[in-house]
Amino acid sequence: MYKKLTIVSDTAILKKDGIYYAFGPVVNELESFEHLFDEITWIGFNRPDKKDDLSMKAITSTKVTVIALQEIGGKTLFSSLKILLRYPVMFFIIFKNILKADVVHTRAPSHPAFIAVLISFLVRNKIWWHKFAGSWDAGSLPFFYRIQKNVLSKAKHTKVTINGFWENQPKHCLSFENPCLSNEDIKKGKIIAGSKNFSPPFVFSFVGRLENAKGTDRIIEALQGIPLESIEKVHLIGDGPSKASYQAAAAFLGDKVVFHGFLDKEKVHELLSRSHFLLLPSNSEGFPKAIAEGACYGAIPVVSGVGSISHYITGQNGFLWDINGNIPYTSVLQKAIQTEESRLKEMATNVLELAEKFTFDNYIAQLQQQLFN
Template sequence: MYKNLVVVSDTALYKVNGQVFGFGPVVKELELIQSDFEKIIWIGANRPDKMGVGTLIPVKSVNIKTILIPEMGGKSVREVVKILLLYPYLFFLILKYISTADVIHTRLPSHPAFIAVLISFLFPKKIWWNKFAGSWDPNTLPFFYKFQRSILLKAKHSKVAINGFWEDQPKHCISLENPCLYNTDLIEGKISLKKKVFESPFTFIFIGRLDNAKGVDKIIEALNNIPINTIKQVHFVGDSINKILYENQASFLGNKVNFHGFLSTEQVHELLKKADFLLLPSKSEGFPKVIAEAACYGVIPIVSDVGSITHYINDSNGFVWKISSNKPFEEVFLNAINTDAQDLKEKSNNIVEVATLFTFENYKRKLDEMVFKKGK
């Protein structure tokens, strides 16, 4: 057992009536590995605006101590100045906790995690486990994300967990699937899969932030160009300031469309049990965990080829839209719903195999083999 793990992130946290709430997937990850440490110190962004959002859950473990720091982000002059002024404060705060830690876990791209990575060069003998979310392809990254990636490439004293498998991938950069499922979910998924028949009318689901970058506009456009009687239900899970706009654009679907806002994991899984297709024509991604969650229930993905998606999704288990081609998303969408039911069932059976890679149990095993064993 190690003494202390320090987690440095801009992950959302908030406190109400003495109870801390945190972003669900991260809470579950830390609960999974807490037995390896006497104490976990989690540095994250204070986000009282997230109060009541279903994706944030209670941090119940007494072994996890949270440190709430100011939120950092934005591109306006005022926001950039605020970020720069916070850097010295965060540097010494993070340094204070890192100096007493055995293992440090950073979650990038983010300002606090980037500061921690810079500090890592002062403590190369500690165990560093840096997670880079989003795409690892530098051609798709904004400047600051690309800069953080370049520093991680130099941090050979650490392990850098990335999405997908890349050509000329350095030895210290490890491919590590983000966990979102338990083995019990896989059992539930197999039960659900047996009931799927893939016959019109179909049920479609989108999970994510409601904006054009995620392809919501292309989804609504595609749905508007198929016979209404081929649509049973359409579920949009997620939220944004654009929600009302999309509700108006999708009004032609009448009571066949549902904009749910944020839902708990359990609620999302209930919708996935009834869904036929996952729609995600994003402009940029790493590997969206919603694909793995949907795969658990045999939901066939209709997705774009960005990030590391095609490292897992292909013609045998889904439908991939080549975003840089002249072919519109609508064409791939129509091909999917016009595919023979037997072929769709085969894709559904195949996609379940992808889900097995994204379990918390598999994640813990890989961490033990590739990260924690350094100090044991």
């Protein structure tokens, strides 16, 4: 066991009624490895706007001390200037807490993580564990993400955990599956998946931010291209500033579509357990946890082959859409629902095997074998 861990991230954090809350999937991940440490300092962004967000989860561990930085971000010139002006303040806070740590864990791509990565070249008497959640394929990354990826590629004195398996992957960059499932989830999922019938009408689900970058517009367009009688329900789980326009575009579905907003893990899993297909035609990804969570319940992915998704999803366990190809996503979804029931059942069984790679137990075993050995 190590004594002190400092986590540097841009994770949404807020204090409500004297209790700190943070983005649920990250809290779950922290809970899985907190037993390895005596003390944990968690640096994230203060997000009071998330107080009613059901995806936020209470941080209950007494080991954790939270430091909430002032949130930064934006795409305008003024926003960029504000970010630069905040860098010295963030640097001081991050540097001070790194000096106290035995292990430093950064969660990139993010501004706080980038600062910590740069510090790692100066302060080498730590165990550095950088997590890069974006795609390792630099061609699909925004400019600042590419910079962070390139710096991490050169940080050979550290360990970097990444999504997928890449040609010419540096030795210090380790392929990891991001955990999101318990062994109980796997057991329950196998029972539910085994009882599913893959005949129409179908239940479709999407989990993520409601935005064109995640393919929300493509999903609605594709659903227009299949018979309405083939659709039992469409669950759109997530939120975004364009939600109203998506609701208007999906009006043709009537009460067959539900915009849920962000939900906690239990409710997300409940909806995925009813789903036949998980839809995610996004522009760029590392590897979305939603695919693994859907796979746990036999929800067949109909997804874009970006990032490391194609390293896990094949024609044997899902439907891959080539975002740069000539075939539209609508055609891929049409093919999915027209596939024979027996074949869909086989694919649902195959995708269950994928889910087992994304358990917290598997994650801890990887950490101990590859990072802390």
